[in-house]
Amino acid sequence: MTEPQQRILSFISRYMEEHDVPPTIREIQKGAGISSTSMVSYHLKALERANLLNRYERRSRGVVLTQAHRISPRDIVSVPIVGRIVASEPSPTPDPDALADVENTIQIARSLVGSADGLYALEVQGDSMIDALINDGDIVIMRRTDEIKNGDLVAIYLTDRNESTLKRVYREKDGKRLKLKPENPTMKPFYVDAHHALIQGKVMCVIRKT
Numbered sequence: 001m002t003e004p005q006q007r008i009l010s011f012i013s014r015y016m017e018e019h020d021v022p023p024t025i026r027e028i029q030k031g032a033g034i035s036s037t038s039m040v041s042y043h044l045k046a047l048e049r050a051n052l053l054n055r056y057e058r059r060s061r062g063v064v065l066t067q068a069h070r071i072s073p074r075d076i077v078s079v080p081i082v083g084r085i086v087a088s089e090p091s092p093t094p095d096p097d098a099l100a101d102v103e104n105t106i107q108i109a110r111s112l113v114g115s116a117d118g119l120y121a122l123e124v125q126g127d128s129m130i131d132a133l134i135n136d137g138d139i140v141i142m143r144r145t146d147e148i149k150n151g152d153l154v155a156i157y158l159t160d161r162n163e164s165t166l167k168r169v170y171r172e173k174d175g176k177r178l179k180l181k182p183e184n185p186t187m188k189p190f191y192v193d194a195h196h197a198l199i200q201g202k203v204m205c206v207i208r209k210t
Contacts, residue, residue: 003106003139003207005043007032009052010076010107012065022061077113078105079141081121085155087134087166088126088187106139112205118144120201122155122166128182129153129166134206140166142201153203156180160196166203 011032015023023031029040044063047053056062081104106121113119124138132153134140140155148154150170156178157164167180171194178197181189 131183
């Protein structure tokens with residue numbers, strides 16, 4: 001499910017909770033922040049194919065969430081988007097105070113992430129993780145933790161270089177180095193000193209840009 005489709009489902013659910021009737025296409029466009037009514041229709045067709053809603057096109061309020069996938073406000077988690085993460089070569093880490101914006105959030109189904117504790121979101125830059133279906137412009141939902149397993153997708157801050165990157169991580173047996181592996185056949189893994197690698201969190205799910 002794409003990020004605009006998440007917004008549409010969340011808006012429809014909230015609207016029906018408040019008004020007991022479905023919203024119109026134009027109300028969905030405005031309430032979910034979609035660029036046009038034709039794009040709303042495009043996303044609604046995709047959601048209908050996924051069996052998340054039914055459409056009755058001859059009705060002005062003909063969008064109905066399927067009972068099995070009805071979303072209530074308590075089933076939605078609001079996750080702050082706190083900045084960007086580079087999915088290519090490590091890149092200088094911007095000032096976190098300049099990136100943080102508590103008003104910039106993304107709504108996501110609680111069923112995808114479980115507890116809301118420690119969640120934050122990052123916008124991906126770069127193409128080193130395309131084989132993990134993480135593309136430039138996508139949003140990754142992260143959970144703050146330093147407990148990871150080999151093969152986890154993680155955000156890593158390299159303290160000696162003031163750089164951050166998103167990679168699949170593996171610890172060497174002696175624990176002294178980490179292998180950071182891109183998910184792109186044109187790029188090679190590289191190694192960093194474990195003492196200079198701060199695990200900032202691991203990927204819980206990905207919200208596609210389109």
